[in-house]
């Protein structure tokens with residue numbers, strides 16, 4: 001594209017973006033300073049940075065993308081989103097929650113995978129992996145072709161929860177080798193933990209993930225899958241953002257305990273996904289009451305209905321609550337997910353119903369747009 005032509009495209013894009021107004025303040029996204037560093041490259045790619053403000057709806061960036069894509073002469077649109085850091089002015093610097101590029105996941109990275117669900121939590125230890133494992137096992141039991149990617153680099157314990165101690169095999173011709181996922185309880189299993197040294201400090205792992213994830217994923221022979229469940233690292237830092245930017249995630253299941261809700265970590269997690277245009281399917285409340293193994297009596301150790309309140313506060317679907325039951329922990333330790341080992345238990349029934357709701361949400365979605 002010639003410089004004069006690029007200039008014309010630039011002007012047309014600028015005009016198209018200027019027509020996008022903030023729904024409450026009415027200011028347009030260009031003169032309000034949200035769109036920055038607008039450029040048109042020789043190949044017709046339009047690039048700009050979108051400086052999101054705290055009260056911006058998640059749809060504003062999408063509107064800007066659609067408007068730019070429709071402009072005559074534009075081949076591709078790349079947007080870097082800067083998120084407002086909580087309570088602090090924005091600074092330039094390394095990848096962090098306040099300054100992240102927009103997710104531009106590669107659609108061809110997992111070509112045989114129809115849907116990707118991420119299971120996430122605001123903080124560690126709330127039962128995120130337990131939900132991911134049982135969600136995957138339930139979907140597989142219901143006849144779907146399911147993969148499970150353990151991307152929890154800080155505590156990759158999904159293989160153990162599936163009773164797997166093997167390392168994946170390498171298959172394929174020389175120069176085109178791929179790692180074959182392990183097959184356990186009808187689920188194809190792969191863990192980023194296979195790449196990490198046990199003694200590697202956790203602080204090294206977040207930055208590492210951005211570098212290795214793409215290569216790692218393209219070197220796994222997933223085959224055809226209806227659903228890939230991704231067990232995310234806990235929290236909302238760089239590692240989570242790298243994942244969202246690399247993998248095309250169709251929906252996120254947020255796991256919380258009634259207690260965790262009150263800390264606001266979950267809310268921060270939900271906001272991070274919304275700001276990166278990653279749909280959140282709903283909230284699961286785990287450890288929602290202890291069921292005594294002796295008498296079956298239920299005790300609300302961590303309080304009640306926090307997840308439900310959070311769901312209504314955020315307008316998200318409440319996907320269900322899972323009680324605190326010893327058999328869930330035992331199933332995890334023994335490598336037999338409770339939905340398989342004790343399918344009639346209250347927790348297994350709850351987890352299966354959650355899987356059904358997630359499955360229904362996925363079926364209702366339009367074909368994945370990337």
Ligand SMILES: Nc1ncnc2c1ncn2[C@@H]1O[C@H](COP(=O)(O)OP(=O)(O)OP(=O)(O)O)[C@@H](O)[C@H]1O
Pocket residue numbers: 121123124125126127128129130131152155157234286287322323324325326327328329330332333347
């Ligand atoms: N509903 C439950 N009833 C009983 N034990 C549970 C339940 N949910 C999770 N656990 C147990 O709590 C512990 C933490 O669960 P899990 O590893 O799934 O949490 P996580 O959020 O993935 O943690 P991390 O952030 O460390 O990866 C495990 O021992 C698990 O078996």
